[in-house]
Amino acid sequence: MILKNCVGLVTGASQGLGKAFAEALLKKEAKVVICDLNHAQGADTKAEFDERYGPGRTTFMACDVTSLPQMKDVFSETLQTFGRLDILCNNAGINNESSWEKTISVNLVALIQASYLALDHMRCDRGGHGGSIVNVASMSAFLPGAHCPVYTASKHGVLGFTRSLAEASRLGNYGIRINALCPSFVNTSILDTINHEEILGNFYQFKDGVKNLIKVFGVLEPSVIADSFVQLLEDDSLNGAVMKITTTKGVHFENY
Numbered sequence: 001m002i003l004k005n006c007v008g009l010v011t012g013a014s015q016g017l018g019k020a021f022a023e024a025l026l027k028k029e030a031k032v033v034i035c036d037l038n039h040a041q042g043a044d045t046k047a048e049f050d051e052r053y054g055p056g057r058t059t060f061m062a063c064d065v066t067s068l069p070q071m072k073d074v075f076s077e078t079l080q081t082f083g084r085l086d087i088l089c090n091n092a093g094i095n096n097e098s099s100w101e102k103t104i105s106v107n108l109v110a111l112i113q114a115s116y117l118a119l120d121h122m123r124c125d126r127g128g129h130g131g132s133i134v135n136v137a138s139m140s141a142f143l144p145g146a147h148c149p150v151y152t153a154s155k156h157g158v159l160g161f162t163r164s165l166a167e168a169s170r171l172g173n174y175g176i177r178i179n180a181l182c183p184s185f186v187n188t189s190i191l192d193t194i195n196h197e198e199i200l201g202n203f204y205q206f207k208d209g210v211k212n213l214i215k216v217f218g219v220l221e222p223s224v225i226a227d228s229f230v231q232l233l234e235d236d237s238l239n240g241a242v243m244k245i246t247t248t249k250g251v252h253f254e255n256y
């Protein structure tokens with residue numbers, strides 16, 4: 001996929017990994033829709049990108065990914081503003097074991113919902129022009145996490161959904177590549193959740209285990225993960241791929 005002039009929608013792109021993914025698309029001369037719950041941060045990020053990459057390349061749409069009406073509006077406004085949609089990056093995510101239903105809702109249910117909305121717009125077998133979906137999972141999609149059982153379940157779910165939808169796309173000639181990105185620890189605000197008892201609830205007692213893992217394995221910068229995100233988009237041979245990025249092994253793929 002040649003990213004120049006493509007239009008990408010990145011959820012949770014006000015900050016952290018989503019912001020890095022959005023910026024990576026802008027560097028490739030694509031246009032970007034930032035969609036995020038956080039109005040103030042989203043507006044700041046859009047202003048920063050306007051200054052750095054020129055006005056008209058980025059738009060910010062405040063929205064909660066768990067809301068179907070709001071997401072439908074985001075997709076139709078994207079088409080109104082930029083005339084097309086080529087890329088969906090399902091990045092928005094939370095780690096909250098106390099509000100565990102919300103964690104499943106944001107990390108898994110909303111990701112499925114947005115993927116289906118993207119399919120409606122992109123499917124070649126239904127008059128669309130194809131495209132690419134990147135779902136942000138985590139190394140938590142492979143490993144147990146005593147401090148975050150529900151976050152872990154949500155990320156395992158992301159992999160099962162991504163691989164199955166990719167297979168459906170291949171068999172059904174959707175013309176859409178669907179892949180998963182699984183970073184290990186990254187320097188963003190979500191890492192701070194492990195310091196909060198009100199967030200981890202009953203599992204706060206296991207926080208030292210993950211803190212030790214962070215000490216041993218280290219923390220990656222969002223720009224490193226953004227380079228891998230671009231690789232997933234640009235490599236047309238990848239569909240149903242599960243890309244891992246760790247400090248010890250760098251970029252590598254899970255072989256099933």
Ligand SMILES: NC(=O)c1ccc[n+]([C@@H]2O[C@H](COP(=O)([O-])OP(=O)(O)OC[C@H]3O[C@@H](n4cnc5c(N)ncnc54)[C@H](O)[C@@H]3O)[C@@H](O)[C@H]2O)c1
Nearest residue numbers: 012016017036037064065091092093138185186188189190
């Ligand atoms: N940072 C890490 O160590 C790490 C590792 C692996 C995977 N991930 C995944 O990366 C993704 C991005 O997280 P991050 O690390 O950048 O964290 P972050 O907290 O910095 O960013 C998450 C973004 O999602 C937005 N968001 C949350 N709920 C939303 C909702 N309902 N609707 C719209 N936007 C919403 C937030 O406002 C925020 O801008 C998540 O899916 C996370 O699980 C992070």
